[in-house]
Amino acid sequence: MTTKPLRVLIAASERPTRHGIRLRLEPNGFEVCAEAADAAAALKAALRERPALCLVETRLRGGGIRVAGRICSRVPQTDVVVLTDAPDEKELLEAVQAGASGYLQNNLSPSALSRALQAVAGGEAAFPRAMLRPVLDEFRSRDARRRLRLPGRPAVELSRRESEVFDLLSRGHTTAGIADRLDISPVTVRRHVGLLLRKLGVPDRAAALRLLGPHEN
Numbered sequence: 292m293t294t295k296p297l298r299v300l301i302a303a304s305e306r307p308t309r310h311g312i313r314l315r316l317e318p319n320g321f322e323v324c325a326e327a328a329d330a331a332a333a334l335k336a337a338l339r340e341r342p343a344l345c346l347v348e349t350r351l352r353g354g355g356i357r358v359a360g361r362i363c364s365r366v367p368q369t370d371v372v373v374l375t376d377a378p379d380e381k382e383l384l385e386a387v388q389a390g391a392s393g394y395l396q397n398n399l400s401p402s403a404l405s406r407a408l409q410a411v412a413g414g415e416a417a418f419p420r421a422m423l424r425p426v427l428d429e430f431r432s433r434d435a436r437r438r439l440r441l442p443g444r445p446a447v448e449l450s451r452r453e454s455e456v457f458d459l460l461s462r463g464h465t466t467a468g469i470a471d472r473l474d475i476s477p478v479t480v481r482r483h484v485g486l487l488l489r490k491l492g493v494p495d496r497a498a499a500l501r502l503l504g505p506h507e508n
Contacts, residue, residue, distance in 0.1 A: 296322035297412050300340060302333035302358070303348040303374070308397070312346060312374075312404075319405035327351075330358035337362045342369055343412055348397065349375045349382060356385050360478055363390030364485030368494070370411045383422055390482045393417030447490050456483040461500055 299321050303309045309326045316323060324340045327333035330353025337345055345362055349355040359371045372393035373386040386394045392411045396419070399407065407417040449457070452473070459469045466484075470477045484496060493499050 294320065296320055297344060297408070298322050298324040298340065298342040299408070300325045300327065300333070300336050300342045300345040300369075302327040302330075302336075302346065302351050302355070304328055304350060304352045308348065312397075315399075315401040315404050316408075319401055321405070321408070329353045330355070333358050334361055334365070337366045337369060341366060344408055345369050345371045346408075347371060347373050347391075349373055349386075356382070356389050356391075357478075359386065359391050360389035360482055360485075363489075364481040365495075367485050367489035368492070372408065372411055372417065378419055378422060380422060383418065388479070388482060390485050394419070394422075449487065449490070450483075453483050453487050456480060457487055457499075460484065460496060 297320060299316060301309045301312050301323055303312065303326075306328070309328075313323045313326075321344075324342050325336040327336050330351055333345070333347060333351065333353075345359075345366075347355045347359045347362070351358065356373060359373055362369060363371050370392040371390065372395060373382075373389075373391045374395055374397045375382060376397050378394070378396060383394050393407060393416060395404070395407055395417060411417050452475075455473060456469055459472060464472065466477050466480045469480045473480070488495065488499055491499050
C-alpha cells in the first residue's frame with residue numbers, strides 16, 4: 292500500500308530558499324501544495340489548502356512567528372514548524388508560545404528534515420536537542436491540566452488557562468475582552484484558542500462551542 296504524501300506549505304521570502312526546501316522534501320514523501328513569499332500570502336494559502344504541515348521562515352516578510360501564531364489559531368489541524376538560519380533561545384520560546392510544533396534550522400539535510408517533519412506529523416515536537424531546556428521550562432511553568440468531558444468522546448486535557456479562556460469565550464467575550472479579563476495579550480488568547488480547537492479536532496470557535504455546550508472540568 293502506497294503512503295499518501297504529506298501536503299506541505301512553504302513560507303519563505305526568497306524564491307531560492309523555497310526552491311531548496313522543495314527539493315529536499317519532494318523526494319522524501321512530501322507534496323508541496325503551495326508556496327508563499329510573505330505573511331499575508333502564507334495565511335491565505337494555509338486557509339485555502341489546509342496542509343498537514345506549514346513551514347514558516349522566521350524572517351518571512353510581514354513576520355514569520357507572528358503569522359505562525361495566526362495559522363496555529365485559524366488552521367488548528369495544520370502543524371506549524373518555524374525555520375531559522377540562526378537558532379536563538381528567545382526566538383525559540385516565541386515560536387513555542389505561538390503554538391509551533393517545531394523549530395528547526397533551515398539548512399538541515401534532506402534526511403534530517405524529513406525525519407523531523409514526519410515526527411511532527413505523527414504528533415511529536417521537533418526542537419534542537421541543545422535547546423530543549425527552555426522548551427521544558429516553558430511547559431513546566433504552565434498551569435496544571437484539567438480534563439474536559441465530552442459526550443460520547445474521550446476526555447480532552449486542557450491547561451487551566453485554556454479552560455479559563457474557553458469559559459469566557461462560551462459566555463460571549465471577544466478576544467480583546469478575554470485578554471483584558473485575564474491580563475494576557477490578544478495573541479496569547481488566540482494561541483490558547485488555537486490549541487483548544489486542535490485538541491477538539493474542530494475548525495473554528497463556533498464548532499467548538501456547538502460541540503462542548505455546557506461543560507465541566
